[in-house]
Amino acid sequence: MNSVDKKKKQHEEDVLDDVFTYCRHAGGYRKKQVLKITGEVYSGGERPDLIITRGNGFVIGLEHFRVDHHIKKDNKAQSKDAELCSCLERKRIAFCDSHNEWLDDQTYEEAAEILGDGLLHYMQNRSAASYSNLAYSLDKRLFDRSTGHANKLAAYRDNLAEKHGKMVKTELGYLIEVRSDFGGLFLTSDYVTRQLAAGECPLFEDIYDCLERAAKEVDWILLAFYCPLGSKIVDAAVIDCRNGLYRTSCKRQNLFRTAYLGSGKDISCCKKSGSGSMRISTDGEEIKIVLENTAVNPNPGILQSAAVLGAAQALNLDRRGDPFVATLPVQIFYEMLRYESKKIHGEITKQTVQALLCEIPADKRLAYGNAFGERYGIGSNMA
Structure with a gap:
């Protein structure tokens, strides 16, 4: 094994160890999930990259790959x-x-x-970068016709059976290294709002759906979240995909299908x-x-239009108790109108938000914007 291969295998082991360590320290359900797949790790092979041998006769194969938020705009989605x-x-x-x-x-x-x-x-x-870059990178790594890992699962299972015997129970999973930076965006979940740290990545709708599709063909999905350039893990999860448990396992780790609201989604x-x-x-x-x-920031009119539409979506999601991530302009309008909108019956539209904003005097909008900036440590003159 040459030095490049050794470095690659060591990195795969390090990512797996990061997931196990993070989830053990997190405790609760995440710790229990780690205990289900902990064992002796062998990283000397390929297809799959890592093999965990457990004392109860189980063998778990994990294929590692990386997905990125910052990618080249080409067919390979290179990082x-x-x-x-x-x-x-x-x-x-x-x-x-x-x-x-x-x-x-x-x-x-x-x-x-x-x-x-x-x-x-x-x-x-x-x-x-845009949010959709990350979703595209994940879809490319999983389901691309020529290079996607989903197309190679049969070969991975055959290799496990060949190495460990057909009498041994084998399971298969993905170890996905997620490199992203949504730091500064606002996550609202369970009616509580906080800013995301760099490296944190909620399971946005496209990503959640893509993983759910992948979960139908594997037993485990391990997620390791990092900053794009950092080596310290920010978050981790071990998702049990057996017997259709994907959604339940996600929910017990506070991983929800999350909407992205505001500009920067597709471009x-x-x-x-x-x-x-x-x-x-x-x-x-x-x-x-x-x-x-x-x-260079986009035209202010385009930015405001996206913020108004995003605020309408945020207010509707808030009523249903569904989680969402918002850009700064969307979050300001959402918080400004959250209680004002309670008098509105039915679906809130872009026109509804515009009408509610017009009802608030300019000096009050400015005061609220400044208070918003102070609350989140962003600055003054926010509105």
């Missing part, structure tokens, strides 16, 4: 962040090899330039204007990196 990480690692190795004895002001600036260039590229990747909510620039300055021991954000 921009994986490419960026590889590039930064090459630069880091080259830098360390050439400065292994002494560090001076110039070398500190060189290191800052490498870091700043990486951050600049990440900002560009983030501003160009990026920002447009790129130029490649951006970087400026590095030093002040004694302090190094300052200033990056130019070249993302």
Whole structure:
């Protein structure tokens, strides 16, 4: 096994260990799920990548793959962040090899330039991304006609039977590494709202449905959630898909089919204007990196129209107690009108939201926007 293969296998083991460790610490149902599949892990093979041998005679095969929020717009849906990480690692190795004895002001600036260039590229990747990118990446990895893992399940099962004997009970599952950044968006679930941290990823409608389709053909789905460039796991789940338990297992881990409301769903909510620039300055021991954000926000009229429509959808979902994730403009309108809308009977429409907003004096809308900003630590003059 060459060094690249060893690194790949070690990474697969690390992701599995992250899921087990996170779920054990979470306790409750997640911990119980881990106990059902814990055993001796063998990572030396392929198809499937990992094999867990349990003392009760069960053998569980897990196929690992990664899905990304920041992808190239091509048929392969390649990860921009994986490419960026590889590039930064090459630069880091080259830098360390050439400065292994002494560090001076110039070398500190060189290191800052490498870091700043990486951050600049990440900002560009983030501003160009849409929610649908992640759903497309998942569908591509699972169900693509030529490369999708769902098409290879029969081969995985045959390999397990061949290696461990047909008398041994075998189960099969996916270990899915999810790399996303929806940080700053607002999740409302069980009538409680909070901002998502980077790396957190609710099971949006398309993603939930895609996993449910996959669950009909496997026994387990393990989810590991990370930031696009981070190595620390943010969330994890072990979903039992046996006997049609997918929805029940998701629900017991607070994984619900969640709507995405606002701009940035099918296309990026920002447009790129130029490649951006970087400026590095030093002040004694302090190094300052200033990056130019070249993302251009959409037309305010388009943004407001999306926010009004999203607010109507949010208010209807709130009445039914269904979870949703909202962009900042949608969330402001939703919270501003949540109690005002209770006087409305029937379905709330875009026109309803516009009428309710017109009933609120401009100074009160401004005051509410500022209070919203203070509440979430976003800033002033929000409306």
